[in-house]
Structure formats: C-alpha cells, structure tokens
Amino acid sequence: MAEAVATLDPQASVAAAAPRRSPRWATLRRLLRHRSFQTGLVLFAIILVAALFAPMITPSDPTKLAMRARFKPPSWDFLFGTDNLGRSQLSRVVYGAQLSLMIGTAVVVINAVFGTLIGSLSGYFRRLDNMLMRINDAIMAFPAILLAIGVAAVLGRSMPNMILALSIVYIPRTARIVRSSVIVIRQMEYVQAAVAAGAGHWRILRRHILPNSMAPLLVQLSFLFAYAVLTEATLSFLGLGAEPPTPTWGNIMAEGRQYMREAPWIIAIPGAALAITVMALNLLGDGLRDILDPRLRIQQ
Amino acid sequence: MSLLSVRNLQVLFAGEHGEFAAVDDVSFDLAPGEVLGIVGESGSGKSVTALSIMGLLPRPPARVARGSIVFEGEDLLRYGERDLRRIRGPGIGMIFQEPMTSLNPVFTIGDQLMETVRVHERAGQKRQRDRAVEMLDKVGIAGAERRLDDYPHQLSGGMRQRVMIAMALICNPRLLIADEPTTALDVTIQQQILELLLDLREEFRMAIMIITHNMGVVAETADRVIVMYAGRLVEQAPVDGLFARPAHPYTRGLLDSIPKLSDERERLKTIPGTLPNPASVPPGCRFEPRCAWRVGACAAAVPPLAAIAAGHDSACIRHRELPVQ
C-alpha cells in the first residue's frame, strides 16, 4: 500500500514539473481550484466589499427615520424595503454586515494570538500543560452560548465587551487545537534535528513548530469567524448585544420579530445575510480543511 | 492450465498533469500451487498489480485502461462488485504489509474470523467458532480457544500477521496474494511467517503471489520470479535461473547493491540516479537513463520481452551481451 500512496502523492509529480515552488504557493493554487473554497470566497468577498464601502452603496443613513415610509416591502425605491420606523433596510443590513465582520475579525485576531500562545506553550512545555489545560477544560465545560450570555450580562452591553465575551468563550477551543498539532509536530524528527543542532526553545517554536502547526488553526479560525458572527447575532437578538439603534443583524431581527406577519422582510433579509455569511465561511473552512489536512489530501 | 493469467495490463492514475501509467503492458501467468515472487522498488507497480487483481484499486484516481485478468477462466475485469466479492475469500485471499491497520481494533479476532466465515458460507454459530479455532491453530497461535476473545491490540505484530493469514485462508482460497507480508516485521519473526506461508501452501494446495522489495525473501520462498521496474515487467524467470543468470541490467544492479552477509566487499555497487518520475517516464526502456549498458536503440523503442531460456524472459535488447557472472 505504501507504494500506491507514494505514486499517488500529488506533490511527487509537482516536483519535477515545476521546480523551486514554495509549498505555500502550491497550496494556494490548489485552494483556488477547490470548488467550495471558490464559492465561499466569492460570497464572502461580496459581503466584505459591501461592508467596506457601506457609505457609498447605501441610499441613506441607517438610523435616519422616515415615518411616512414605514413597512415598505422591497421595491426599486427601497431595495430591501423599510422597517417599522421607515429606516432603509438596505442601509441597516449593510451597516450590520460592517459590525458583524468587525466583531468576527476582532475575535479571530484575538483568538489567533492568544490561542496560539496558550496552545503552543501548553503543547511545547509539557510542565505548563496540566495547569493550562485544566483552566481550559473548566471554561469549555460551559456551553458556549450560555457562557457568552453570562459574560455579556456581567460586563454590560457594548461592542468591546461583546468581543471580550466571545474571545473568552472561544480561546480555549482554539488553544486546544493548536496544542494538539504542536504535540504532533514536536515529535517530528526535524525538530529533533534542530535540538541536536543546538537550537533553543524560541528558535524551535518559531522556525519549526509554529509554521507547521498553522494548518489546523487556519481551518479552525475560518469556522470560528462563522461562530462569532452567529453568536454575536444571537446575543443581540436576545438583547445582550450592542444597544439599539446600532444596526446589528441581531438587533434588526429582534425588532423585526414583532412584525413577522405583516413585514416578513424585516427579519428575513438580515436572517438571509447572516445565513449567507456563515455559509460562506463554512465553505472556506471546508476548502481549507480539504487542502491543508494531509490525511484528506492523500485520499484525493 | 494456469490459475491466473494477466495479459497486457495497463493501469492509469490521474495525476496533476494528466494520467500516467502505474502499470504498463504487464503480462504473466501463475500455475496452481505455484509461488510467484514479484520484486520491485517503490513505484514499480507491484502493489498496483496486486490491487488490480483483487479489484481493490482506488477508483478514482486509478483505472484499468487495457488488458485482462483471467482467474480460473473468468475475466475479473468484467466482473462487477458483487461477483468480485464472491471471488475474494474463496477464490483469492490477500494479506497486507501492515497487520496493525488491517484488523478492526474494536472487534475481537474471533468476531472477525467468524464474520469472514459467515460472509461466504451458511454455518451455525458453533461451526463458525470451530472453524476460527481450527484456523488459528493452523497458523501457529497457541491456545487458540482463548485467543478468540483477544482484541488486535493485545497481539504482537507477528501474531497479528498470523491472524491476517488465518482470515485470508479461512475460505480455502486457490490463490493467496501477500503484499509485503513481512516488511513490517522483525527478522526472526519474518522467518517464522515465511515458513508458515510455505507450510500452509502445501496444506491448502494454494498458489501464492508474494510481493516484496526483498530479494532474500524471494530467493527463500518463490518458485518463479517477476522483476518490475517503473510499471513494466523487465524480467521473469524460475528462481534458480534468475539468481544464477540475471538477464536484465536492473536485476543485476539490484542484486549487486544488496550488502550480503557472506561478502567481503569494500564498496557496494550502486545503480546511479533515481527512479523516473511516473508522469514523465523515458519513452524507450524505462531503465535506460540509469543503465550502464545503454545504447542509442534503448531510448528509441520499448524493448520487447525476449526468451533467453525456458521460462526465462528479459526485456533488454542487449541481454545476450551481458557477461556471464
């Protein structure tokens, strides 16, 4: 069997045909050819562009009231309709996207930093492992959403608090993933070779262990982005997110819930935006996992 | 009449740069009761050949593009999955290199042996159990009755390979394909397993196809040998003829590069270079770039198999010129 796998190894054939190509570049090329990664990338790019250029593409300020134009269904005048106070749904959903992506990005960055830090310390210095992982386990013992609600309730309603709450919930999960891949990489013979060459801990972590443990983290972060967006919307919907009239998707949906019968678009449109964002991120994550996870790669 | 007859087998694999032939135009026969050794290094196509016979090629990326595999008069390549399942077990059994991953860790070995009996014959619980004990006994596992309730992880590597052999033989196959059966085992255990295989061949009157990279294993077990290189069959011969007068430069190179216990050489002879990339094999003889005997004609056309003695063929156009060793 080993022989069959060796012949199948896609990298083996790359070798002769295209010399001097860094593995990173080859991976990127394969990612861009992956069907679900492509779809996710396009969807996410659309949402991202909308959020980035919100002031240019929205017809009006998202908080501007227009009492004469309440409950307008989607039409050419109001592409996504208006809400109970006559605010443009298009503006509100697009600005909502801005907030969701900001929170998602912040949570992902904080997780990447602290998850990597805790995970790699825990996985590399086994003496710290027990302590760090018990704290991790304690946090992970709470259901994510309940913990987020608790933290948000204690800290009060604001954007930074929301980011903090989501980070506290998700960092232990990220740290676990980093830790497990660090433990695997630490055993690799190239790490042993670096030790034998006299390398110190910092050098080994930076040059050998971290660059090779990033694949699962990257996959995790793309899913984490989706969870963060989803959890933020849930908390806002429950009234624990940013204060109205801040147009977060959760806030819009919470308000729209009362008018579900008469004006279903109020809740449906941010709902759809949320669903599309989460789906786009999941597709990206699937693509990353397929390409970066070596176990799946061999089977392809 | 031969038990198995492979003709012009070509197996293609989809790669990043189009399809390449992992096995190309390979033909050979296997007589009932014969032990055939297939030797080659990685990428030689020896395992792919075995998997094609069993209908176990991963599809995709592999596909059989040409050829026939006739087992007891029936072309297995025309068989569907249902018919193949009927052949696997009572017709052809197979054991693999890695006895650790070939057994399911969550079932006892008794369960797995009895399951195999159940798939192929109607037999009561009692009879299944008796068969399992009988087989474990035959493969040299002491206290077979007690061992039935062991899980694979409780056995050593050699023991697991014995259990795999018991599973492969429980339906009395006419052909056993052993793919690197001793590569993962220690040398003292390897000797025991090879001996067991030869004993069981007598007892079960089956043919064995033993696939290995180890010339020593072939020398000690096979009646006849096929040497493969980069997907092609380069030489086939009765075992004595092959070792007495290897008629292909690759076979010679392989034999010369093994450090033997009996020799006192200062330096090993080597085959220069590396295996060709499967996606861009040389157009003529695939060994030509590494061959000390190459001439212009070698790169021009694929050398045909030429008979040099009874049952001894070589795919080298200069086989006559190779010095007698």
Add this chain to the structure above:
Amino acid sequence: MTELLRVAGLTKHFPVGQGGPLNRGKAMLRAVDDVNFGVGSGETLGLVGESGCGKSTVGRMLLRLIEPTTGRIEFEGENLVELAPEAMRARRRHMQIVFQDPYGALNPRMTVEDIIKEPIEIHRTLNGRDARDRVLELLERVGLVAEHARRYPHEFSGGQRQRIGIARALALNPRFIVCDEPVSALDVSIQAQIVNLLQDLQADLGLTYLFIAHDLGVVKHISDRVAVMYLGKIVEIGAKRALYAEPLHPYTQALIAAVPEAKPRASRRKAAITGEIPSALNPPKGCRFHTRCPKVMPVCREVEPRTTEPKPGHLVACHLYPQEAPAPTPAA
C-alpha cells in the same frame, strides 16, 4: 586507537500509564538497561537489534535528545550527562545525528539552504556569504548541486532527502555522528548509494559513527565492530568478522540465521528461534532471552548473566560462557 566515546551503565526507564497526576509511575518501561560500550576515534560501531530493543533510545541518549535515567556518557573524556543545558548545547557541535525517515526529518517549510544553514546560524560559526558558500560546498560533498539549495524538501526523492539530512549533520564539522537507521526507509538501489556516501565521508573527514540498524547485512558492510541488543541490553559486542563468523550469543546466532539470503534455497531451513519478543514493561527474569533461547539452561531463568570476554575484544552476556572472570571494566 583512542576512545572518542565511552558509555557506562547507561539506563533509560520510561514511566508509563496514562498521564493523569493520580496514576503516574505505575509501570516502568525498561527501554535501555545498564548498557556499556566504547567507540574508538574514526571507527564505526554497528548497533543491531529488533524493534523495541532500545537501540534508537541509546543513540538519542548519546546526544541527550532523550535524557538518560542513569549512567555516564563520556565524550572526549567529559561526562555529558552532568553538563548544564547551555554547555550541552555547545557540545552538540561535535556530535550530530542522521535520522531514518527522510520525509519527517526535514522541515517542509524551509528551503534546503535554510535547513543546512540552521546549525551554522545557531553556533554562529560563519556569516553571510561564507555560510552560503559552506552550504554549497556541503551540497556538493553529499552529491547534490548548487541549484538544489533554493528548493523545498518535497521536491526531492527519498535518497536525495537523506543526502540533505547528511549535509545538515556535517554543517558544523562534527567528530561523531549517530546514524539512526539511515537507509532503512530507502529503496534497495538507493540504499547502496547512501551507504557508500557515508563511507566516503568517514574516510575523508575522519568521522566516527554509531550506525544503528536492523539490517544485519548493511551493518556488517559498514561497521568495524558490532554490538547486538536484545530487550534493552547489549548481549554481544565484538569485531565484525569475529561476530559474524562465530557469533557467541544464541540470539546473535539466531539473528544471523534468520536473514533471508539472496540465494535460492540456500537455506530453506527451520526457524532457529520461536516465539515473540517479550514486553520491555515486564522483561523476563534472569537472562532476558531465556524465553526464546534454544540452549536455555535452568540458571538462565534465575540469574542474569554477567558480561564476559571469552575471546579478546569479543564480549558476551551468556551463561554458556564461564562466568567467573568478569569483563575488565574500563577505567571510568
């Protein structure tokens, strides 16, 4: 010949049992138990044995990649076991290792140049251009070419990767190299190339090798002396010719007899030893080989044999040989 390395009473016991704080240290895996040997300057000592005999653990302990439980490792007269981590790191310049797995031994995200240059950077032996020139020189030394320097490991075959690993080991001009099964994962036709390369390097650079392998043919070819390990102990050690021609220990005899020779029907004979290797968690009392030994005597089950020297330079730990005169323990 002066001794470069002397190992005395080297022992490694791994605690096993699932890591929790409450059930630690229940059982001890006695991977290496009281191992003694010396390696002369410029010679190759082969270390053979079957899987789990502890030969790799010995190799890694010499460089303190695994910390010994007890024992002395004297390298050029200095006991490495007592060195502080910083001092040990400096000594690593002189002792290097080549690994078995050519796929796992090279960081896939570094270019060949960076891989070979790393030891030079760590010890700051050369800078800038000089370091790069040294890399190119090393590449050439191991049979690769300058243009390989900018490529990544996945672009190479197994044999070429092993050459890169050897170049890395040579980067600091070490005196001693542990070769941990360096050819076991390679194809037969490539094995010979690497074995020849290692021999050439030894001749040119005056290297000393500990060559660990399970293939008795390869070990015989490359070694000057050979040590045979079984279940954490060295059972026999002697000059290559003597050991292969007249093995003293029944285990060595069985091991040599079990090698399939590339001569048809030369030896279709009955297996010399039966049974499986016992677990190192619970090694047999007395002589550890007694459960499989064809020449077992009652005393073997009770008393652990001492290492004796029946012939000059040929040591064995077996009750078949007179036990009175213990082998002269070389001065520490």
